Structures are given as C-alpha cells and as structure tokens.
Amino acid sequence: MKKKKGVAMKIKHLLGCSMGALLIASCNPTKYVADNEKFYKEGDVVIHNDTIPEERKEQFETFLEESLLPKPNSKFLGMYWKVGLWNMGGGPDTTNNFIRKWLKKQGQEPVLLSDVNREYNQNLLRGKMENLGFFTARVTSDTLIDGKMATVRYDAFPGPIYRINEIHFDVDSTKKLGKSIVGTKEGTLLRPGSNYNLDVILNERDRIDNRLKEQGYYYFSPDNILLEVDSTIGNNKVNMYVTVKPETPAQAKEPQYIGNVYIFPDWKETSSTNRRRVPRNTEKYDDKYYIVDPQNKYRKKVLANHIFLQPGDLYNRWNHNQTINHLVNLNAFKFVKNDFVDSKDSTNHLDVYYYLTPMERKSIRLELVGKTAAVYNGTEVNANWTLKNAFKGFETLTLSVFGGYETQTGGNVNLNSSYIRYGAEVGITWPRLLSPYKWAPGKQYIPKTFLKAGYEFLNRRTAYTLNSMTLNYGYAWKENLQKDHNLTLAEIIYVQPRGISDEYRAQMDTVPTLRHIVDPQFSFGPNYIYTFTNSMENKKHTFYAKAGLNTSGNILGLIQGADYNSGKIKNIFGTPYSQFIKAEADLRHYMKITANSTLASRVMIGTSYSYGNSRSLPYLKQYYTGGPNGLRSFRARAVGPGSSLPENIGEDNFFADQTGDLKLELNTEYRAKIAGMLHWAAFIDAGNVWLQNEDPNKPGGKFSKAFLSELAVGGGLGLRLDLDFLILRTDFAIPFRVPYRPKDDRWVFKYIDIRERDWRRDNLIFNLAIGYPF
Structure with missing residues (x-):
C-alpha cells in the first residue's frame, strides 16, 4: 500500500513539475x-x-x-x-x-x-x-x-463614408441579354442610401448571373458584368451603373437549349477511350434520353425520373443542380460527372453527358462497441449487410444482426445484474413514394418509402426474458433544407415476456413498478414527426424544433367498445393492445455570444392520453428523464414520477426505472472554447415525469397544478474534446433540488459537502458521452 502511495506521489510531483515548467x-x-x-x-x-x-x-x-x-x-x-x-x-x-x-x-x-x-x-x-x-x-x-x-x-x-445615390442598369434592353438583365433589377442588393461595399457589389454580380442561368445563359459569367462607380457627384455620394463588359463573348449573350441527353449508368473510367461514344443500337427512352445500359442493371423509368434536363428545354441551372443532387442521393453511384458540349446538330444547343460510376453493390460492416454506465459494463457486436439497387430500381436492402452482454461490476449484485440481448432487423428503402395517390412533395429532394421488421430477445437471466417484434412502414421526405417529415403509416410493437422467475415475482410484490416492465405490450397505429432547423446557418440566433404525434389502437378500441376501468379489456393474439394518443415537442435555441462561445437552451414537453383499453402508456412508450442527455445530475430513469420516492431495490443507489405519461424538461448550457480542440461548458437542467392517473404505489406521481414545485433541478461543469468527426463529452453534475424530499426542504444547497466521501458517492454524477446533449 505504501509503495502504491509512493508511486502516486511521484506521478503527482512529475505532473506538478511539468505544469510548473x-x-x-x-x-x-x-x-x-x-x-x-x-x-x-x-x-x-x-x-x-x-x-x-x-x-x-x-x-x-x-x-x-x-x-x-x-x-x-x-x-x-x-x-x-x-x-x-x-x-x-x-x-x-x-x-x-x-x-x-x-x-x-x-x-x-x-x-x-x-x-x-x-x-x-x-x-x-x-x-x-x-x-x-x-x-x-x-x-x-x-x-x-x-x-x-x-x-x-x-x-x-477612415474619413467620410460614401453612400449610394442612384443605381442604373445601363444595358441595351432592346436586345435579349439586356432585357434579361433589366428583368433582374427588382431583386437588386444595391440600395440607395446604403454605403458602398465591395462585397455587396460582388454578391450583386453573382445574383444577376444566377438569375441569367435560370434563363438559359449557360456561358455567361459574373466576370462579364461591370459595375462602374461615379464618385465625383459630390456630397459623399456615388452613382452606380450596371453594364456588360464589351469583350463579353457572343456565345455568352445567347441562351442555350438542351440537345441530346446521354446517360452512362455503368461507367468505368477504363471502359472506353472515347467518353462520348454511344453504341449505334442505343434507342431513346421515352423519346427523351439515350441510356447506355446494355446489361440492364437499372430500370430506365426509375433512372429517367431523376433527370430534370429534357431535350428542347431552355438550359436551367436549378434543373442542372437538381439532377446532380438526385443522382448523388440515390446512394448507388460512387462518382457522378457530367459534361455539356456544343451540339453538332443545332446552334445554341448543348448535348449533355452523365457518367455514373456505381458503388459496390454489396457491403458488410462489423462494429464492436464497449459500453459503460454507472456500475454496469458490457459490449455489443453489430453486423450490417447492405445490398444496393436490390431490384434494379435503386432500392437499398439492409440486414442487421446484433448481440450484446452487460453485467454489473460494482455494488451488490441484484436480479438485474446482467443481461444478454440479441436480434435482427431487415429493412428496405425505395427512393420514391409507393402510394396509390399521385402525390409528390417536390423535386428538390428524393422522398423515400421504408419498410422495416425486427426481432429482439432480451434475457435478464435470473429475472425474466422478453421477446420483442416490430414492424414499420411509412414515408420520409424533405420539404426544403430546413423542414423534414416522417410519416409512419403503420408501427406495430409486440412484446411478450417469458420465464419470469420466482425471485423477480417476489420483487414485483415489493416494488410494483417492476411489474410494468414485464407487462405484455401490443401497440399499433400511425405516427408522424416534423423537424425544423436552421442551425446550419451563420446567424446569432438559430433554432431546432421537433414535434411528433403517436397513436395506437384508437379506431379498433372504439369499434370493440374497450374499457379498462369497467374490465372490458380487449385482446389481439391473446395480448391486450394499447390505446393512446401521445404528443411531444423538442424545442432548442442557440445564441452565438462570440465566435467561440454559445448559449444553448432546450425545452422538452411530452404528453399523452391513455383511454379505452389502457390506463397508461405501455412501458416502451413512456417518458423518463435523467442520464447524460437529459437531467445530468440524476442517474438515467431515476427521477419521478412527480414527488414520489424512487423505489430502491438494491444497495448502491440501484433504483427501478422511474417512468411516466407526461414529461417536462428544461436545459440551458453555456459552451465556450478553451484552446484548440478543448472546450468547456456550464449547465443547469430541470425536469420530471408524471402519471396520467393516480397510482397507489406512486403517491405524488400524478400530474397536478403543483407540477412546477416537483421539478428536479441540477447543474454542473463539463469538458468537451472536439475531434471534428466526433465530440467526446464529460460532465460532472450535482442535484440542486430533489422533488421527493419534503416540500419545504427540496432545495439541497445547504447539504452540499464536496469534501465528504458519502455525499460525493450519492450526489456527484459523472457522465461520459459522445456528442452534445442537445
């Protein structure tokens, strides 16, 4: 023992000397x-x-x-x-x-x-x-x-600043190009009264060029635009004149049309010395495109749906970029290249060539993950197999198998001391909406239809086993860069417990919360998630909002007249099904204080209404708080519901999961850079969960008007290591307010004693995680 202490002292001395040096x-x-x-x-x-x-x-x-x-x-x-x-x-x-x-x-x-x-x-x-x-x-x-x-x-x-007096579009509006430039005048960035600014002038040239590209001027360039400034008019003002440089090539002054469109979906750089050689027997598809695919690896109709430049149309940069974006996001091509060349058949026409180099059709990825949480440690293995272009229509077929083991390595062993889980999921994604109705959310992004089915086996060894099956079918689409939609038409979750041990049943009698974990669960119904974010924009204030609505068994429960309270509980496959409506929202605000510091805040609200065949949400759908991404000063699922006392089912602060039907969580965090990759944060979290109905085993757990007085509050400090590709996060947090203490003694500042070992063991929470909590 003395030897170990001596080594530790030497290390501390060495570190101290190094820091001193x-x-x-x-x-x-x-x-x-x-x-x-x-x-x-x-x-x-x-x-x-x-x-x-x-x-x-x-x-x-x-x-x-x-x-x-x-x-x-x-x-x-x-x-x-x-x-x-x-x-x-x-x-x-x-x-x-x-x-x-x-x-x-x-x-x-x-x-x-x-x-x-x-x-x-x-x-x-x-x-x-x-x-x-x-x-x-x-x-x-x-x-x-x-x-x-x-x-x-x-x-x-600096002297006096010069401001814009007048803007003149000094071009010949009788000619095609001049008329097109004058037509862009309404959206000009140059405003009378604004100060002269070179960056604004350069942006104005780009703006005009972008508008012209939408009107067919493929060969035009921002460098062809000249903005002349007359600063001699006096009174610290300037007149500005938008003109076209005299040396602008004649071809740049004429709009271009699309000629022939050639698509090579199986292109290899070594496949031909002549990039533009098209086999003589290649026929036009749908009288529009030459698709060179002699082995028929792709369905021509599906490929053609993602080409937005059509023969005879005026060149349009938006359609050009949309075609490239779609071909890249089909997730089938490693490289997407295109060429525009002057057509030999017609003047002011461009022939378009797309060279698409396929990805490897089959791939497999193996992951080994180590996990640690409180006194638990374990590992998990994931194998993922992917088949691209599964049915020649750019479908992606995936098969995932996983297995994991977790065990308690500290504290006293209890019935939940270890578990084994394994399972599989198979899924297919179509890059289009499979719907009987002709509906498309827009051309800018590719909508997707998904179908996933999964099975998981969880063995708590001396406690119970759970068999879980899931099925999801629905649509995902992007409205624009900021807005995402996810509509699951059918979500089916079926959980069946097996092998509940006598010891666990005995604990269920003592801690009734444990019974909810092994209840048979069957929920089915649609759900919808909407996401908005502009956090990618370089603004002082940015936002993120995510809202979801989840339902189960509503129509069937009404038809069958299900009523839990009167004992009319209806079953499917011998299992009572859940009947509920659940809504939740996650709202975040980011305020950039300086170039290296940000104040991030989050409000999470979750509510639900269980009726008919259910008295509360099924366990897998219930809310919880605590842990590294929520209320960080409390362990995961160890808070609530309401002011009820957590049910300790073992020593060393091992609690049964505390869950509820409603949730409120508030977080704010100041983030700042220290130096290089090292950042720090100070944070405060507050939150709790509540029950919809009274539970005699959870006094104080029902939601009431006094919910604000039942919020758990905590805070702390953390370090973050920003490695560009991931963020490694550590947080040290302590509780400020404990909801299950007496109502007049819930603030616990007076009990904080960082020097006392027992206090640190019971209250100092360390979280290690990847990524920001929000």
Whole structure:
C-alpha cells in the first residue's frame, strides 16, 4: 500500500513539475529571442473618426486587426502557452530528441517584430476601408517597444463614408441579354442610401448571373458584368451603373437549349477511350434520353425520373443542380460527372453527358462497441449487410444482426445484474413514394418509402426474458433544407415476456413498478414527426424544433367498445393492445455570444392520453428523464414520477426505472472554447415525469397544478474534446433540488459537502458521452 502511495506521489510531483515548467516557459516567451530582435505581441488598430458610434468603432477595429499579418502567437489566460511548449522543446536547438521534437511540433515559434511589414499592413488596412466606402482613408503606424516585447500601432483615419445615390442598369434592353438583365433589377442588393461595399457589389454580380442561368445563359459569367462607380457627384455620394463588359463573348449573350441527353449508368473510367461514344443500337427512352445500359442493371423509368434536363428545354441551372443532387442521393453511384458540349446538330444547343460510376453493390460492416454506465459494463457486436439497387430500381436492402452482454461490476449484485440481448432487423428503402395517390412533395429532394421488421430477445437471466417484434412502414421526405417529415403509416410493437422467475415475482410484490416492465405490450397505429432547423446557418440566433404525434389502437378500441376501468379489456393474439394518443415537442435555441462561445437552451414537453383499453402508456412508450442527455445530475430513469420516492431495490443507489405519461424538461448550457480542440461548458437542467392517473404505489406521481414545485433541478461543469468527426463529452453534475424530499426542504444547497466521501458517492454524477446533449 505504501509503495502504491509512493508511486502516486511521484506521478503527482512529475505532473506538478511539468505544469510548473510550462508555466515558467509561457511567462518568458522571449527566452530564445535574439538580442537584436523583439517579440511581436500584437498589432493594435485605433480608428480616428467621431462619426462612428463607440460600440461600432470597437467592432471595426477588431475587424481590421484580424486582417493584419503575421498573426501573433496564441495566448490563453494571458500566457503564451504554445511558445512555452516550443521553449520546452529546446527552442532553436536542433537536437534529435523525440520528446523535444514533439513539444516543438505542438508549440509555436515566437513571432518577431522583423516579421512584420508595416507598409504592407498599412496598404491592407486602407484597402479594407476603401472596400467599405471610405474612399479617402489613410493609415499611419508606429512601433511601441517595452523591453523585449513590441506592439505595432496602426492609426486609421477612415474619413467620410460614401453612400449610394442612384443605381442604373445601363444595358441595351432592346436586345435579349439586356432585357434579361433589366428583368433582374427588382431583386437588386444595391440600395440607395446604403454605403458602398465591395462585397455587396460582388454578391450583386453573382445574383444577376444566377438569375441569367435560370434563363438559359449557360456561358455567361459574373466576370462579364461591370459595375462602374461615379464618385465625383459630390456630397459623399456615388452613382452606380450596371453594364456588360464589351469583350463579353457572343456565345455568352445567347441562351442555350438542351440537345441530346446521354446517360452512362455503368461507367468505368477504363471502359472506353472515347467518353462520348454511344453504341449505334442505343434507342431513346421515352423519346427523351439515350441510356447506355446494355446489361440492364437499372430500370430506365426509375433512372429517367431523376433527370430534370429534357431535350428542347431552355438550359436551367436549378434543373442542372437538381439532377446532380438526385443522382448523388440515390446512394448507388460512387462518382457522378457530367459534361455539356456544343451540339453538332443545332446552334445554341448543348448535348449533355452523365457518367455514373456505381458503388459496390454489396457491403458488410462489423462494429464492436464497449459500453459503460454507472456500475454496469458490457459490449455489443453489430453486423450490417447492405445490398444496393436490390431490384434494379435503386432500392437499398439492409440486414442487421446484433448481440450484446452487460453485467454489473460494482455494488451488490441484484436480479438485474446482467443481461444478454440479441436480434435482427431487415429493412428496405425505395427512393420514391409507393402510394396509390399521385402525390409528390417536390423535386428538390428524393422522398423515400421504408419498410422495416425486427426481432429482439432480451434475457435478464435470473429475472425474466422478453421477446420483442416490430414492424414499420411509412414515408420520409424533405420539404426544403430546413423542414423534414416522417410519416409512419403503420408501427406495430409486440412484446411478450417469458420465464419470469420466482425471485423477480417476489420483487414485483415489493416494488410494483417492476411489474410494468414485464407487462405484455401490443401497440399499433400511425405516427408522424416534423423537424425544423436552421442551425446550419451563420446567424446569432438559430433554432431546432421537433414535434411528433403517436397513436395506437384508437379506431379498433372504439369499434370493440374497450374499457379498462369497467374490465372490458380487449385482446389481439391473446395480448391486450394499447390505446393512446401521445404528443411531444423538442424545442432548442442557440445564441452565438462570440465566435467561440454559445448559449444553448432546450425545452422538452411530452404528453399523452391513455383511454379505452389502457390506463397508461405501455412501458416502451413512456417518458423518463435523467442520464447524460437529459437531467445530468440524476442517474438515467431515476427521477419521478412527480414527488414520489424512487423505489430502491438494491444497495448502491440501484433504483427501478422511474417512468411516466407526461414529461417536462428544461436545459440551458453555456459552451465556450478553451484552446484548440478543448472546450468547456456550464449547465443547469430541470425536469420530471408524471402519471396520467393516480397510482397507489406512486403517491405524488400524478400530474397536478403543483407540477412546477416537483421539478428536479441540477447543474454542473463539463469538458468537451472536439475531434471534428466526433465530440467526446464529460460532465460532472450535482442535484440542486430533489422533488421527493419534503416540500419545504427540496432545495439541497445547504447539504452540499464536496469534501465528504458519502455525499460525493450519492450526489456527484459523472457522465461520459459522445456528442452534445442537445
């Protein structure tokens, strides 16, 4: 024991010395700076202009400072820690030492004053200001020396800003191109009264070009547009003239039409030296497309449905891009390439060639997953087999088999100490809507029809076994980039318990909640999910909203006159079916505070109404809270319902799952970057679940007007490691408010004692997860 303690002390001493060395090295970034050199701290821009408000002036100064070169060395909490790593690596020493080489690679070499070209930066700042309408801007600079450190100060004098007076589309509207350009005038980005801005001018050229591409001008380019500026009219105003450059090629001034369309769905780069050679016996499909598929690997009708450029039509960029997007999202082609070439048959016509390189038709993926949660550890194996273009119509057939084992490795063993689960799922997805009605949600995205069937066997060994079967059939489609729809026409869930042990039955008598887990379950009915998000947009405020409606057995229950309360319980296949309506919503708001910090908030609301053949939701459909993605200061499924006391069925805080028919959860989290891949967060969570009806075994569990006083509250701190392809998250959380305590003693701040071992064991929750909680 003493030996282990000694080793631990040595490790702590080594870590302490390392951190101390890094701190000392960081505090002295000039250690390896030569006597005739200075360490470059930063470039400081000061704007001299009384007409710019103070808060705008600070933003403007920051904007200009970000363009200065070279960039100063990175700092954290005032320390040049990357320079410190470089110093620890020996600085300019070229000794071939692995540790030193690694430290230098992680660090940064000091940026020196001699690396700064003041004249270049002055011209750069002046150009930036001129691009924003400050045509008379000037910049001076000076170097401020403080020992071995140097700062370069840039004094910027923007002068008055020039604003737009008038915009003229100076083109010949009697000609086809001029008429088309004038037709884009209504949506112009150039507004009288706005300041001159080069970025807006460049965006205006792109806007005009995009509009022309929708009208057939395939060969036209934004560079063919000239925006002339007259700044001599006085009063700090400019007139702007949109014109076409005289040297614009004649072909760019004429709209183009689609000629022949050739599709090679089985293209291989080595299959032909002549990319445009079409076999003589190739016939047009539907009098539109030449589809070169001699082995008939694809159904021509399905392929043609995803081509939006038709012979004789005016070229249209939207149709062009839609065709590419559809071909890529068919999930059958590794590469999608296309060529537009001048047609030999007609002037101002383009022949179109699509070269589609297929993916491997069959694939298999094997996954081995390790899992840990509280005192439980286990592993799971997943094998997934995929067959693309299963029936020549771009269908995707999948077969998944899985198996896993989990066991309790800490605390006292109980009836739920381990389990084995295995099962399989087979599914097929069609890239279209299989419906008797001719309905299409739009051309922009490919709608899908899905059919999935699955089976799972769960063996709790000394407790019970469960056989679960599921069947899902429905549609998924995207309305636009922000809106998704998922309509499951039929969702069938059948769960049948077997082999319930005498020991588990005895526990069921003591803890009635355990009975609900092994109730036979049979639910069937449609469900719908709507999702909206604009979180991919670069805005200060973005949102995510997900709402769902789930039903089961409603029509059948009405027909059969099912009534749980009067004992008229109806069965299917010998099992009572569930009858309920369930609605839920997940609403999130993200506020960007700075470039490296965000405030994220979430509200989750779930409600349900069970009637007829049911008194409550089936176990698999019930709500719960707690755990790494919810109320993080409480263990998963260990809160509620309401103010009822969790039923402890073992030592070491092992509780029966606490579930309910209604749910409310509130979360807010401040996220910020520390340095590089390392981020941190501070968060507060609140929430609970409730029952629809009174349960004598769960006093205080029914939803009531006092629900706000029954919210569990907690908070904590966390670290995140952003690896680009995934985020590794750790959270440490403690409860602030415990709903099952006496009503006047639910806030537990006064009981917090982080130094006391028993308190930490019972209240400090550690969560390890992948990805953000919301």
